[in-house]
Amino acid sequence: MNGRLHRWSFRKFQSIIEYKAKLKGVKVVFADPAFTSSLCPVCGAKLSPNGHRVLKCKCGFEADRDVVGSWNISLRALEMWGVTIPPRKPADEQRVEGYSP
Ligand SMILES: [Zn+2]
Numbered sequence: 492m493n494g495r496l497h498r499w500s501f502r503k504f505q506s507i508i509e510y511k512a513k514l515k516g517v518k519v520v521f522a523d524p525a526f527t528s529s530l531c532p533v534c535g536a537k538l539s540p541n542g543h544r545v546l547k548c549k550c551g552f553e554a555d556r557d558v559v560g561s562w563n564i565s566l567r568a569l570e571m572w573g574v575t576i577p578p579r580k581p582a583d584e585q586r587v588e589g590y591s592p
Pocket residue numbers: 531532533534535536548549550551552582
């Protein structure tokens with residue numbers, strides 16, 4: 492199955508997901524993936540590498556780059572659906588308020 496997925500083009504894979512979602516009545520939105528793997532999903536600051544695939548933020552957030560990317564894409568999709576997300580605060584402000592990850 493994994494080998495078959497890799498042979499598909501991303502567009503074809505996207506079309507199949509859209510088709511299956513419509514059959515189940517699930518709404519599909521397409522989020523812009525730009526910078527989703529380089530910005531902190533907690534505070535919005537730029538992340539820096541901290542190991543092979545791990546990214547770290549000055550606010551203390553740390554995660555695998557794929558987790559960061561999927562987290563940010565889900566946040567963008569929720570915003571596109573109109574879900575209210577608490578506004579991000581600068582990392583320094585969170586530190587002052589006693590934020591500890
Ligand atoms: Zn952060």
